[in-house]
Amino acid sequence: MTFTNFKLAKMFEHGVNFSCQMCGDCCRGFDEGEVFLYRNDIYRLAKFLNLTGNNGLRKFAKRYLKVIENTFFWKEDNAERGKTFRFNTLAFSFTGEDEHCHFLVNSRCTVHQARPFQCRCFPFWKMMVSSRKNVINYSKKCKGLRLLQGHYYSRREILSWANEEYRIEKEYFIEMRKNDFNILKVYPFLTEDMIDK
Numbered sequence: 557m558t559f560t561n562f563k564l565a566k567m568f569e570h571g572v573n574f575s576c577q578m579c580g581d582c583c584r585g586f587d588e589g590e591v592f593l594y595r596n597d598i599y600r601l602a603k604f605l606n607l608t609g610n611n612g613l614r615k616f617a618k619r620y621l622k623v624i625e626n627t628f629f630w631k632e633d634n635a636e637r638g639k640t641f642r643f644n645t646l647a648f649s650f651t652g653e654d655e656h657c658h659f660l661v662n663s664r665c666t667v668h669q670a671r672p673f674q675c676r677c678f679p680f681w682k683m684m685v686s687s688r689k690n691v692i693n694y695s696k697k698c699k700g701l702r703l704l705q706g707h708y709y710s711r712r713e714i715l716s717w718a719n720e721e722y723r724i725e726k727e728y729f730i731e732m733r734k735n736d737f738n739i740l741k742v743y744p745f746l747t748e749d750m751i752d753k
């Protein structure tokens with residue numbers, strides 16, 4: 557695999573120990589964030605839930621997704637002062653008083669095998685592994701990051717997760733740009749009313 561060259565924060569340079577402590581806080585978007593999904597996540601999860609075909613995808617979208625307006629930022633490759641794009645993307649809608657993901661039950665993920673990439677690769681998001689400041693920030697929210705114990709992830713594994721995340725996001729940007737940044741064209745199973753939610 558060819559890696560996009562980005563600098564890892566010092567604490568990740570020789571790998572790191574991390575094990576999820578199963579508190580479920582990231583599945584509540586840490587009270588202020590979102591859980592984003594991309595095309596493959598949607599198809600995988602909808603299939604896992606037996607919501608297939610156009611109708612299935614429509615149902616899946618209505619039940620579990622929301623459009624987040626203008627929250628996706630993308631800066632063109634190698635463009636220090638390049639144009640930054642800002643556009644809509646999809647995330648899980650949350651439920652309950654504590655605003656949790658629909659699939660979180662008793663602090664456990666009930667769709668573990670089919671969970672979105674964002675859930676799978678946490679905490680090795682590019683913005684995290686390339687910034688000590690972000691790790692410190694997130695370690696206030698995630699016990700696993702505070703402890704840094706348990707399973708050892710090598711530098712190569714960390715880069716591999718972060719690169720895959722970058723690839724997925726870039727693919728989404730390209731798809732959106734091709735479709736005039738209209739999320740309804742990219743995901744025809746969404747309906748207009750979801751944009752105003």
Ligand code: SF4
Pocket residue numbers: 575576577578579580581582583678697698699700701
């Ligand atoms: S916040 Fe951290 S410890 Fe809690 S469930 Fe998420 S990854 Fe695991």
Ligand code: SF4
Pocket residue numbers: 582583584591657658659660661664665666667668671672675
């Ligand atoms: S899909 Fe699973 S891991 Fe992801 S936010 Fe929902 S409950 Fe958490």
